[in-house]
Amino acid sequence: MQKLSKLATTLQWLIKNSCVISLGWMPLLVHAAGVPTLKEMVIRANARELIGTANSANEGTVLKQQLDSRTVYRPGELLETVPGLIVTQHSGEGKANQYFLRGFNLDHGTDLRISVDGMLVNQRSHGHGQGWADTNFIIPELTGNVLYLKGPYYANQGDFSSAGAVSMSYVDKLPQGIASYGLGQQGFMRGLLAKSHEVGTGNILYALELLTKDGPWVKHEDFKKFNAVLRYSQDSGSTKFNVTAMGYGGNWNSTDQIPQRGVATGFVPRLGAIDPSDGGESHRFSLSSALQHISRYGITQLNLYTLHSNLALFSNFTYFLADPANGDQFSQFDKRFQSAMNANHLWTNKISGIEIENMVGVQFQNDVIDNGLLSTKERQILSTTRKDHINQNSVGIYYQNSIQWLEKFRSVAGVRTDYYWLDVESNIKANSGNRYDSMTNPKLSLIFGPWAQTELYFNYGSGFHSNDARGATSTVDPKTRDPINQVNPLVRSTGYEVGLRTAIIPGLQASFAAFRLDFDSELLFVGDAGTTKASRPSKREGFEASLFYMPTDWLTVALDYALARARFSDADPSGNQIPGAIRGVGKLAVAVDNIGPLFGSLQFRYFGKRSLIEDNSVQSNHTITLNGQIGYKIGNKVRVAIQGFNLLNTQAHAIDYYYTSRLPGEPLAGVRDLHFHPIESRSIRVNLVANF
Template sequence: MTIETSRTSQIGIADSANSGIVTQKQLEARTVYRAGELLEATPGMIVSQHSGEGKANQFYLRGFNLDHGTDFRTTVDGMLVNQRSHGHGQGWTDVNFLIPELTTRLEYKKGPYYASEGDFASAGASSVVYADKLAAGIASIGIGQNGYRRTLLADSPAVGNGHLLYALELFHNDGPFVMPDNYRRTNGVLRYSEGTEANGFNVSAMAYRARWQATDQIPQRAVDSGALSRFGFIDPTDGGESHRYSLSTAWRKTGDSSATRANAYVLHNQLDLYSNFTYFNDDPVNGDQFNQPDRRTTFGANLSHTWETKLLGRQSENTVGLQLQNDNIFNGLHNTVSRQRLSTTRTDHIVEGSAGIYVENNTRWSEKFRTVAGIRSDFYRFDVRSDNPVNSGKSNDSIVSPKLSLIFGPWAKTEYYVNLGNGFHSNDARGTTITIDPKSGDPVDRVSPLVRAKGMELGVRSEFVPGLQTSLAVYRLDFDSELLFVGDAGTTEASRPSRRYGFEFNNYYKPTKWLTVDADIAFARARFRDADPVGNRIPGAVEGVGSVAVAVDNIGPYFGALQLRYFGPRPLIEDNSVRSHSTTTLNGRIGYKINPKMRIELEGYNLLNRKASAIDYYYESRLPGESAAVNDVHFHPIESRSFRATLVMNY
């Protein structure tokens, strides 16, 4: 019997058990509430939200609460999404501009084992690749509960020697909250391309704008007392607006024994964010709302060249690469009430530049053994001009990261992997020059500009069972300094050294042409490595996650899917005395193909209507009427059960 598969085989291709490619067909089968959940196609990844929908998502992977993107590198068509020295947190990753229908594939890697992946990639990296041309034009209209409205128009007609792809998305959603999110986004893409993915080029322009209200996390005590509903709010003026504009180009040339890839881009991002996490703790009269504006222009370029050669008479492949980026950043922190500025804590102009160069060799020493050896060198420079001269200054740092992978097999369609490597994450430029805390006025220590990570991993990948692709990875990852979220400032700060052990077990099974099953489970043990009386747990570090997704297609005109997702409990404080609850959700979709060019879909979210948290924190806050601050769990609820219907027409 011949088994049809829609996932690309990685036997003989992948360098570890933790990397893979998710195809467009697989992505289309997923039921996603928000655009960022597209990244949950990375096995073991959890994507959630703790505020209004326009804000960057929360990410969890491999024992990390990655906050808004620290230590998980995300690129879209080669453009880095993580924003350095951001007003609201290092590595800020806002993927709300993604249009799922344009995504041809998602490539993921985990661990610091890949020479081509630099800053933020120690826990993992994902690369989203947009289409140069569409198989057919798309006109999509969606409507649903809680104010959901979405319209998409996209096509790629032939123009000259190539294709002109265009896409326009209009989106609105309120969510189930007492104060509606009123999230409005306008999203557009225009791309001209010629040639193929192997030999060709494209030039792209993207534009995204959004505005929203925000129901930030709320204290458990207010819900328990009946003062607030689970979907209630404290500060009705939290929220924000953002925009992202980009212009990029990519060029590819492939010969019989070599390949060259190049891309360059310019990005303009702006965020105006208002948050209030502690309510009336710092200012009992006006409240604790603060404003974090961030405006930046980013230039980036990536170049790589690969060629085949002989090494000691063996088949070998070499790659050299260069990655350049420069950010011109203006951001600040202001105390506000109802979005009106009361005072300024700090304002900064930051110029941050980096250059990374890497070399990698892939050699097949025998039919059953090959190696991938690489080394990467990164240089960073920081120039901070603060409103307080004592916090201004310049600094620079460099780091070298060696990598080695040993691949054995395949035997019986099974490969074995040993991966070793160093990686790093950069710290906020302001922390590298700081002298005085701008809020308290106390002296503070500067942070290391670049922080080393060290990883090791054993893995196995098998396709021995017809139709089944399975992988198992066991890993350890050490950081010289952890990045942790600070609730009252809404940012991240450098913390203690850490260590994580864990495993991931991933399975993709296609027993027939109409049924596919994805089943993934992961567990991590995260601890601080230094002794401290407060404890050694890492607040928010995810422990166990799992998901099972079943998709059916080619059953006459019908298709559908169900996805069960488990998000395990986490320690919320260093001594583990306060923990979050687990969250289990069930999403699904069912569709009917009216004809070859028209279909209708019904998607359901949180079908079991679970009353659980999307995220939990533990910190001190003060509500109106309270005489003193209270330590409490603060949570953002998952959305209540809701449904969306979409009509899709191809032309």
Template sequence: MNNIDFITLTIPRLTVLAALLAWYLPALGAGMPTLEVIEVKAGSRDLIGVADAASVGTITARQLENRPLLRPAEALEAVPGLIVTQHAGDGKANQYFLRGFNLDHGTDFAVDIDGMPVNLPTHGHGHGYLDLNFLIPELVERIQYQKGPYSAADGDFSSAGAAHIGYRRSLPQDYVSFGMGSNGYRRLLTAADKEVAGGGRWLGALEVFHNDGPWDVPEHYQRLNGVLRYSDGTRNNGQSFSFMAYDGDWTSTDQVARRAVEQGLVGRFGSLDATTGGTTRRLSASGQWARLEGEVQTRANAYLVDYRLNLFSNFTYATDAVNGDQFEQADRRRYGGFGWSRSQPVRWLGRQGDFTWGVQGRLDDISNVGLYKTQARQRLATVRSDSVNQGSLGLYGQWSAQWNDWLRSVAGLRHDRYRFKVDSSLSQNSGNTSDGITSPKLSLIFGPFANHEFYYNWGQGFHSNDARGATISVDPANPASAMQRVPALVKSRGQELGWRAAPAPGWNMSLALWRLDLDSELLFVGDAGTTEPSRPSHRQGIEWSNYWTPREWLTLDADIALSRARFRDADSAGDRIPGAVERTASLGVAVHDQGPWRGGLRLRYLGPRALIEDNSVRSASSLMLNLNLGYKLAPKQQLTLEVLNLLNRKASDIDYYYESQLRGEASPVADVHSHPAEPRVWRLTFIQGF
């Protein structure tokens, strides 16, 4: 039996359970004092009295400082149940797993930094591409996250969840850090801030990075990364302007067919194409403005990004016996947008509450999103080359009301409108289309009752599809073959029952039973340049998260997530969703400022997954133990040691099952293709403060 077959989260059952809670909890709470609304402080996840769901939270800089990180995006693993891996070179966007999803490179999980969205629609490598390699973890002040489609303020890509990353406005001290480690790891980071006349502050940071990795073909990943930021006032009553620049270049070792390793053609860290890899660049300017006037909070933001990527991959090796199967995916775009919202007290239906409404707009001007046949990074032929103009406008409103001492509600409504214009190298695939979608939301919060709070959440969301799939008529690789268009916008529906408790001082616990239905899975075939219509799906699961600070200097956290993912329609191929994660867990211990010492130890588990619809081929699980240990040499000098994969376990970061053809094989062969997790890695960093 599946580990959560006992969970039957149908809409009627959840509705009945919510009604029972509404009837039962007033009696439970009789005579119990209502908790005061609290402020979430550094190092705390205590959201009782202020949270709208069990699966929301705030991660602070203090929680991140002792987390060992192999890659920048792994800062998101502080979100309970989220796993970050890689299936190719480290300059490429990561692989994300959450709530029964293999999110590929970011689809259905939305991320922004200071209000600037990072996910890229209609991208050369995959719709919703989420590249966080320009993130500087030391600058992160907080990460606010929520899971499920329950927030009216979150639109595209947020059906599984969203994370809002906020950078610091000031630093505890100016510093420079020098890092070195195994496999050619080198990192220089310097950051400083300065107060100027009028009370504003300038903050600047520069990162220079190099790493070869354990690969037989050295990765030579180099990145140059910079941030310049001006801020004045606070997040709720002030403004900030940020300029960011990132440039990356790398050689990639893509996933390798298992039979190639077993036959001794390559080693575990070997490559079947030594010229894959890529280059990418990102320049951005963004600003945020906020005013708090009495009880009225107004916010606005705007951003402009220039982005480019050239990515060379080879996943099937040699079905073309002459030139090989390498291909290039190119993306050139500028995108910009804005957001505005206002929240204020409103009395309605005889109840006092808060009403928030807002508007969000975005325009992606993609001069070229292309797919090319290549050999050793030299273009041989164009499969397709398109220019795309894609715009969206979202309007939303949300009303939060306190009905009595034990019941409050949040009701929201969002409407999004999209417009797509595609000019393709194949005229048959050019076209214009538009679509709109309305997404209602509802949350009921019962309590607090003696440090307990209960939640029922229901909501509809959506994800967009690649614009090229919404206008396609013929297969770019075979123009004589007709293609079926995909809907521009696909609806999702989610529900959740949650419980949050504070069983003891410093201990915050949450439990969530959830379900999510999609009208269609997103399936972009990057090496063919097509978006294929896929099957409707159903996911459900349970998550249990704990965060405990038994002492001021000691923090413990533990998260377990179980999920079940199935296609909803009947198909002889089977009902499993390939790559859908079934079990994840993490356990962490952090020690803060014990004399000159500090540190963190983290255990991360990624469970097995079906790799094919009939479940006949499955991936193995992986278990990683990582260490971060810091020692203060002097008041402004610190030495930090990180050891990743401390137990040196042999595991895969990702597994796929598909057909490929090695040199010498007469025809393609179905096989498991894996990208190994890196073996034990050590990194030593010296920090000098000023």
């Protein structure tokens, strides 16, 4: 490693520890004999080891120990350990979560790049919306660390990463086997069995999870899912690799958002549904591998994976507006085979005494997709709006270097070029076709310091998100056959940021970042309508602040707050507010452990107001929630924990929308109203965990 010199600065603290972390998109496997205290590891991850290695104030690592202390209602909420990120749900549990970050309502993942064990979770040209990121296949107990980056400043982050990128890793082995059983209110039951064994020079890890949950809804969700993981890994010193198979399946009933007027008149209970036949089923199977090799020429990393996924989703958001006789339920289906290869090489050299760290990489992805939009009644097909077969290919190449110009000044510069090929065969001939697009984006970060364990960062970069392939080839509306404009396959974003990170106070780490992010247009395939709209150009300005305090080995406190101003940047009589864009977000998490047999945690979350219409005449209310747990360790092998969700039993909304819908007996033109999905009422779970 000495021959790599400062190239390894981003890895040095990892090499001293026994842990698993992700570097960009790639799982990096690092092992060593020395194991520091929990306090040392957490401090290193959150600030001290990032000073001198991080490229911005908005990147960081969440360790497994921190993830394990979280009380999460659903697996996707593990991502709320990322400062400024909110994860919620507006439908059944089997559906992808809704994400909010940096002034964005990211829907199901439009501009938040999520990867798990090196595999991109976001699905492009998806039947329900661009960037669909379903995290139900994650088993929390197997997660290693979470690496997060925000803004379009990183050359190795491509599609969907303009607001941020989150990379989650799985562990190679478990210190002990896990047998877990949970039972709770609202029909909750969960069982998990996981263990690893040494086999020859490697390790085999396996896990099986079964879960069922009804939720508080009048129409029980009857959510049932299974997860299975089988992994083989090997570490021979300079070469490390793993091969992993994963399987997930789930089915559920949905209680979608309901109209405020319907609750006020008693037409529908607050926890009821207009169409009780809404719901869905989904599965996902994947095979992935990761390789890392260290030599005198540098570090080479390779990641290969293939996956098959299938989704059938039944929704009804407008009730009886389009079809007063049969109702407006529709089905969106998506079946795909996705394959990808990611490779990069890192090395260092000296020019005129100046040390340069280099990284070059290539990323390839192919999606073969069959999806469509159907009109249905009680999950029975009435008519076909559209069916499409899509073949989508992309290649991204990038280069990045880091130069230590002076003792207290370094730069990180990069460039990335992406090429996209789209081929769509539609049942509507006018919407078939093929498109090609490419985009080159520069990146630059200037880092000053450290002075007194404090660094300053200045960041600039442009990025992009891809559009749904169907929107790029369609020329007529699939329902009305009216002419529509095609959209560009790739949409550019441009970001600017200034930030600060400090660990000057022992045990306390803090970061602050002020940012601006501009989009040429917020183009998005509207899965609920089966067409694509090109919205207006936009800009977002805001700041984020986060604090992490660990005064002792038994107490950790994490606090973050973010505020953003999101506006359309052109003039329009309708107004310049971006509907659904988040303003303020705040979180406080306190965890206690290592004080004898007792342990526990509390998590407070503030989800701020959003404008729901362009002229700001309708707004959502804010939402405040409190989750927590208290547990007792029975010896070294058994522990029991009581978990509480929505402890304040608030009757706030998980999500709000404003649009036109129609209930029976209302005018045929419908009524514009606020529609909401209530947050789940208070519930208690008991979990028993035995190690073996």
